[in-house]
Amino acid sequence: MAAPELLSDEGYRADGRRPAELRKVRARMGVFAQADGSAYIEQGNTKALAVVYGPHEMRGSRSKSLPDRAVVNCQYSMATFSTGERRRRPHGDRQAGELALQLKQTFEAAILTQLFPRSQIDIYVQILQADGGNYCACVNAATLAVMDAGIPMRDFVCASSAGMAEETPLADLSSPEEAASGGPGLVLALLPAAGQIALVQLSARLHQERLEAAMEAAGGACRSLHAVLDRVVRERLREVTALMGD
Template sequence: MGERNLVSDQGLRLDGRRPGELRQIKCHMGVFSQADGSAYLQMGNTKVLVAIYGPHQVSNKNKNTQETAVINCQYSMATFSTGERKNRPRGDRKSEEMSIQLRQALSSTIKIELYPRSQIDIYFEVLQADGGNYCACVNAATLALIDAGIPVTEYICACTASLANGDIPLIDITHLEETTGGPNLTVAALPSSGNIALLAMSQRFHIDHIPKVLETALKGCKDIQAILDRVVRDHLTEVGNSIGWNAQTLPVL
């Protein structure tokens, strides 16, 4: 199967979506009572759990003098998350790289200056991988941070984009599209302000294609933000019903 087959003559992708259509997103906040904040998010068949502990005292004494919080991210994949059983679900080079990229993106929205000499631990577990693992982790972390009550400047959302048939932009790429298609672009953005926290390409894009693919990814981030915002409001409404607090009056971040 080649890249030319990613979109049919009827304008449908391999999983039946339109080129600019996101996969179905399901998410829940507060899934772990032991953690300070947690969330479960499913984008298509990609499923992730995020748990947050902190802020708490810095475990490394050498970092205890920092005037901002230390963000510790740990990314791992369950051994059953892919078709091939993983021998090392955590600690390998790819997991360490993902942890660094996640910390980079989340540090752009967490108000780390409010927690001097403190540490925030964020744990990511991919239960099922079907493309967009990084994006699902970022989006779930946004919900977990809000569940933990950690101040953020705004929602941070992530989405992938690619091209099919040479010039048709695709959004929210699956694993099959990643492996059979061309290069794809991963973007973590702050949609309200329009800032980009992380941008990564799997392969080189032609310079003429970058604006179109980037615009598609940013549109996906805005659409995801709207979905996450509804989830947050529904969750806060449910929690706040007992005290008569109306979450619908919250401003949109």
């Protein structure tokens, strides 16, 4: 598919969105009672689940514990039914390992790990349905799950992808858009209140001017996501407060 097909002459994308517009976002917190924290999110047709355990004592070798902060352990997986391909996705999948490492780096930048020395925080994320922005959906779900667990963070962590249709930046790419543009040009994980970048990744070369435009598009999408996730957290707080009052 040629790049012009990503955007109609009227300035609309194939799914009817404007270039900077997010896909529809739905999210819930507290979906698993047996976990310390959990959340489910839908961004368009991409669906992700996150579960958090901890902080708890180190499991396995205590030599891996850190005297001044908690260890953040992340695992990323895709359900076998998450895409049209029905191939088995082993836990040792290389891409899954890379995404788990990125999640770890992202949440080490956001969680106040120094409050929990010699302990461990486990974050497990799974893509239930893949339709673009998989890593971003996992970050957003994990943010809600960490907050559901009551683990203090510096800020929300919000993530979005961005790509280019000729000279026009597109935010929050769907799977067809990723395929058409050769992948998400940029993935950004942002701490929106402080404007701090937790993670930025480029999967394709971008000229400096295009990079700035893509960064701005992804940053705007992250700030829009922050408003959505903040509402979800406030709704969850009202639910928990009402349950405690009963």
